[in-house]
Amino acid sequence: MRYYHLWNDHQQQLIVERGKSLFNLAEATPSVQRFEDILKGAAVTNQPIDTIAEMLIEDAAPLSREVLEERPLSMPLSPDEVWAAGVTYRISEEARKTESSMPEIYLDAYQSDRPELFFKATADRTVGPNEAVGIRRDSEWDVPEPELGVVMSYGKVIGYTIGNDVSSRSIEGQNPLYLPQAKVYDRCCALGPCIRSAASLEDPHTLEMWMSIRRDDEIVYEESTNTSEMVRTVEELVSYYSDHNSLPRTSVLLTGTSLVPEDEFTLRAADNIEIGIEGIGTLSNSVVEV
Incomplete structure (x- = not known):
């Protein structure tokens, strides 16, 4: 899986790519806006990040692949x-x-x-x-x-x-x-x-x-x-x-x-x-x- 940060309406959103499909994980839960939010979920549940993303994808509609070209990308995480x-x-x-x-x-x-x-x-x-x-x-x-x-x-x-x-x-x-x-x-x-x-x-x-x-x-x-x-x-x-x-x-x-x-x-x-x-x-x- 690939994880992207996109800007949409002045908000940063976490987009996950599985195969050829893209999903906005904020649609599944507003508490997941950034890659660091996935890390928190993985730490709490002791699950891999891809497992957390798979669970959220079930409640997120697919996005057009054009969003990667149409919306500005930002750093995929803010490292300490x-x-x-x-x-x-x-x-x-x-x-x-x-x-x-x-x-x-x-x-x-x-x-x-x-x-x-x-x-x-x-x-x-x-x-x-x-x-x-x-x-x-x-x-x-x-x-x-x-x-x-x-x-x-x-x-x-x-x-x-x-x-x-x-x-x-x-x-x-x-x-x-x-x-x-x-x-x-x-x-x-x-x-x-x-x-x-x-x-x-x-x-x-x-x-x-x-x-x-x-x-x-x-x-x-x-x-x-x-x-x-x-x-x-x-x-x-x-x-x-x-x-x-x-x-x-x-x-x-x-x-x-x-x-x-x-x-x-x-x-x-x-x-x-x-x-x-x-x-x-x-x-x-x-x-x-x-």
């Missing part, structure tokens, strides 16, 4: 925190070494038992589908980073989404200690367009992923890969994130950068970024300076 993993793909390790004044540390992180994990964003620094992600005015080299996002509730994996870990390569490249400034700022992260339930996604390690960047109606970057290229498993990354760490009700862990534009490329204001992951959907965002 977003974290990210670094150098989990070979291409990411090579890019970080190229940009850095201390390249050897990234080789160590790629090959070591312990992954690189870092805090990325809060909900108010994160945007949803069709909103603008940000690039810093004090940065000269900025890139999108398409990533599979693991959605968790109190550390338990409940679903997957698409993330864009927008980053300043120039700031991080000056000194690895500047990583928080390169990663954490207004509009530094995008999530969406939906949450695919973990129970309905057979294997997160075999998904096709692609990204394109359009500038002035011209595609300036387009490439694809597969999550099978990741050297860490989702279970491994979640374990290191969870160990010795009291986790909030909702969090998202981005699993690493799989596609990196050429070194000569940098994002500009008004660019448009599209990131797609098989079985989840496509996340689209424009770019603005912050």
